[in-house]
Amino acid sequence: xxxxxxxxxxxxHLDLAHRVVMAPLTRNRAPGQVPGEAMVTxxxxxxxPARGAALIVSEATPISPMAHGYLDTPGIYTPEQVAAWRRIxxxxxxxxxxxxxxxxxxxxxxxxxxxxxxxxxxxxxxxAARSKTFIAGGFADVSVPRALRTEEMAGxxxxxxxxxxxxxxxxxxxxxxxxxNGYLIEQFLRDSINDRQDAYGGSLENRLRLLAExxxxxxxxxxxxxxxxxxSPVTPANDAALDSDPQxxxxxxxxxxxxxxxxxxxxxxxxxxxxRDFAPFDYGELRRRCRAPWMVNNGYTGAMAEAAVAEGRADxxxxxxxxxxxxxxxxxxxxxxPLNELDRSTLYGGGSAGYTDYPSWQDAA
Ligand code: 8OZ
Numbered sequence: 495x496x497x498x499x500x501x502x503x504x505x506x507h508l509d510l511a512h513r514v515v516m517a518p519l520t521r522n523r524a525p526g527q528v529p530g531e532a533m534v535t536x537x538x539x540x541x542x543p544a545r546g547a548a549l550i551v552s553e554a555t556p557i558s559p560m561a562h563g564y565l566d567t568p569g570i571y572t573p574e575q576v577a578a579w580r581r582i583x584x585x586x587x588x589x590x591x592x593x594x595x596x597x598x599x600x601x602x603x604x605x606x607x608x609x610x611x612x613x614x615x616x617x618x619x620x621x622a623a624r625s626k627t628f629i630a631g632g633f634a635d636v637s638v639p640r641a642l643r644t645e646e647m648a649g650x651x652x653x654x655x656x657x658x659x660x661x662x663x664x665x666x667x668x669x670x671x672x673x674x675n676g677y678l679i680e681q682f683l684r685d686s687i688n689d690r691q692d693a694y695g696g697s698l699e700n701r702l703r704l705l706a707e708x709x710x711x712x713x714x715x716x717x718x719x720x721x722x723x724x725x726s727p728v729t730p731a732n733d734a735a736l737d738s739d740p741q742x743x744x745x746x747x748x749x750x751x752x753x754x755x756x757x758x759x760x761x762x763x764x765x766x767x768x769x770r771d772f773a774p775f776d777y778g779e780l781r782r783r784c785r786a787p788w789m790v791n792n793g794y795t796g797a798m799a800e801a802a803v804a805e806g807r808a809d810x811x812x813x814x815x816x817x818x819x820x821x822x823x824x825x826x827x828x829x830x831x832p833l834n835e836l837d838r839s840t841l842y843g844g845g846s847a848g849y850t851d852y853p854s855w856q857d858a859a
Contacts, residue, residue, distance in 0.1 A: 683743060
């Protein structure tokens, strides 16, 4: 295939061999919340830009014990986790690749069985999401959260900064703040969820406050040059009903981001893993405000990605499901080779089956 997608990308803060990015993908294969050998193999298989990703965004990675919401997700806040992630970043760099870690707090999308001492999940609100999570024994309804007290907010922000410092110590090339898919930051942003009366709820400025403080803290800890962010302005994922005015909300988010000069902005267009035209939204307007390299995601084929880059609608394109099933996705796209099919039954948890055993094009041939 020709070939805008396979031109190098250079910006002030990013130098990439081409435009194909591996999207963050929750796989639930970190028993004890620490990355193990299988994860090293999985990321290494996808790390060489000549076959795999120009940039890997890690699976969503909790920033603190209270940030977990799914079984066996790997944290980035203890020395043991930092040492374990270091083996992954070393493996990726040895292949000539780049990797950032996605910093995650699930907020109310969690379950008491996953939290320290059976604690209640925390959120902007005490109203439960009608949503499921994945716990020991399978899928379960999320637990009823409690609303964070105003004086607890500084601790959440400090957890983001601590995790960002851990990320750099672990050898990551940067971080992606997960501000998408109905998790904690979106639970504060959207007026459909945030029902607070304090300085973190009500007005647009107040609902933006957590994100503003997180960006200030993370860029203060590791620099804007190493800070990216993921947004999903109109996804309904995790029972996140749309804001009453998504365009106004995310235009304000864009203005905030634009003041920081971030490494990149990663946007899920439409319904995460679903309809790209789920609700109207002007992504071009958001991009103009963010003033950062623009990474798009959600159901892209190679042809769609090529067109988006060739027509200037995106700088980078993140592929999720296709990268699960095709460790050598970029080579296959470049050659126009057929793609392996995804096995949905092995997405979350389990062993090497459906994790590190998808064949490369060369193996198959
Ligand atoms: C699928 C399953 C569990 C978590 C997201 C981190 O949607 C996730 C996720 C996706 O951002």
